[in-house]
Amino acid sequence: MTKRKFGLGLSLVLAAGTILGACGTKDDDASTSTDSKGSGSEGTTEAVDFSLAMVTDVGGVDDKSFNQSAWEGIEAFGKENGLTKGDGGYDYLQSTSDADYITNLNNLVRRDFDIVYGIGFLMEEPIKTIAEQQPDAQLAIIDSIVDAPNVASVMFKEQEGSFLAGVAAALMSESKKIGFVGGMEIPVIERFEAGFLEGVKAVDPSIKVDVQYTGKFDDAALGKTTANRMYSSGVDIIFHAAGGTGNGVFAEAKERKTKDANANVWVIGVDSDQYAEGAVGDTNVTLTSMLKKVGTAVQNIAKETMDGKFPGGTTVTYGLAEEGVGLADSRGAIPQEILDQIDEYSKKIASGEITVPETVE
Template sequence: MRRVSKIAVAGIASAALALTATACGSTSADKAKEDAAPSGSSSAQSGVKVGIAYDVGGRGDHSFNDSAARGVDKAKAEFGGDVKELTAKTTDTEADRVDRLTQLAEAGYNPVVGIGYAYANSMKSVAAKFPAVTFGIVDSVVDAKNVDNIVFTEEQGSYLGGVAAALKTKKDHVGFIGGVDVPLIKKFEAGYVQGVHDTNPKIKVDVQYLSHGSDTSGFASPDKGKAAAQGMLDNGADVIYSAAGSSGSGAIEAVNGSKGAWAIGVDSDQYNQVSLAKYKSSILTSVVKNVDVGVYDLVKSIHDKKPLVGTNAYSLAKNGVSLSTSGGFIADIQPKIDAAKAKIVDGSIKVKTTP
């Protein structure tokens, strides 16, 4: 396990307090996705009981949630134990999120991990009621003594995606599709646009968000992703980066139908996603966000009886974010990408977190 240095991320915290978008409450628990080991098994008795509340789309979204799931799977394989998984609905209320986290804590799960920024308010409330339980939240910061805030420098990975897009476009026209226009996704946009324009300021960048405010359907609507990407392709873009959860699969499908166009995936290495295999010839690269590392680190810390708490940041320098090389499509431009990465790591390039 690696303990990552604490940083101040008040901006993310304040942004998260105004947002909603993750989880599945007790009111719909019977319909939630679950994967629990038999409670009477020897592995359940000797291992760690992990409660996971996924973002919209859940396990199988080929993106953000699947990255978290890999961390859970690794921890379960290594330590044994019991895992319970619940999945968000786009219609969730704050009460749903509070009920969900409370369910897991009352059932003895420790840690209880919220995958997504929308758990910020509910986790602050529930964590105070269960001081003996360690909670984890991805993509936000909760001011509580028993919470591990797992955050990433999404803008840095997205900057490298922008460099790749700028070097691969043949039309000097690229696009960005965001799931929901919230501060977290704005970080992806900001880094990507800066990477494009630092490489070639003449390139046009189209930006479109699939939903707004508390409407989180933009993270789980492949049809919306496909329509948005098709509109950009029709408008002349030939490289499209989507930070939109499972909606990104629709964008990738649209790009695959346009000869010479490229898609850039997000969170997971989408070239290697089995369900996207028929489109992988069009997946230039993916901006990988290693949520699995953060989740695994938290579970291991509980197993080791040294719970991680506070704010733990996973940066480009720490390989918390990266650019995938699967398919070999960026091999010809890798030296320029590596040069940009080195400048970000040494501080020569300061990547913006807002557009």
């Protein structure tokens, strides 16, 4: 009996030894296998010789919002150009903590991607560091400006899109009470808030907007309690700019809608078209979404870089005029006459007749 057990133990050790042994010699193996993969993808169809990759912030690639729209942009670009996921094509790495940004960026640069994106303002310092250490790397950052010759910066005029969301909310609200749920209190999110407040004010200065910052982008439970408090106090439309925390706002609205089909609760989504998030049976609590076309921006930079015109050292700003921000299709939730009014404001902002402030006065 003991002998058998001991034998089992020995064979276990042996098996593990083989695995561990494989680890040791794997070094060159891995590089050859990835090489062959790389050449394979180059051989198929009319794939271009261009590769791109991105690093997400802690929200993760499936945050249904900011990071996800960037990744969808990269995927779309990759498919359009016959690239495959992996080395020599397109890829992403997720960060689980602040300390991971530099490592992830470095890993991608070392894998020789032609352009590496840092998604989100949290990536500002890491991008700066990598830009210095790897002067040959081509980097891009969304939502922040990094002044380095090999970094392209992308900014959005969130306040312009949020202004339209504010107009929509003010015109649609029955209780004349509107809510705003923000993530961390950072300049980007303050632009959402400022634009939104301005939009509401433009329609009806008497409407009260309840502004709450949750301090987090990844806490849906917190978003839910915040939304619960707002709806309970008579708010009927909530605009969230809180990434994953905002999913809790949707959850609360859906819960109320499920309990009472006549409940007048609406959510305005952010970054991507969040219509799918708000589905309750046949109805939907999504009024519209404030689109921030990160994906488009990512693709534009990729195209320019592919044509040899990497916009390093410059900052591109996407506003309403550039169609970088805007409202998503409301799918009937907003009546046509209100849509027309929103459209008017949109034209005025695009033409420069109205300038929307970036900060709350």
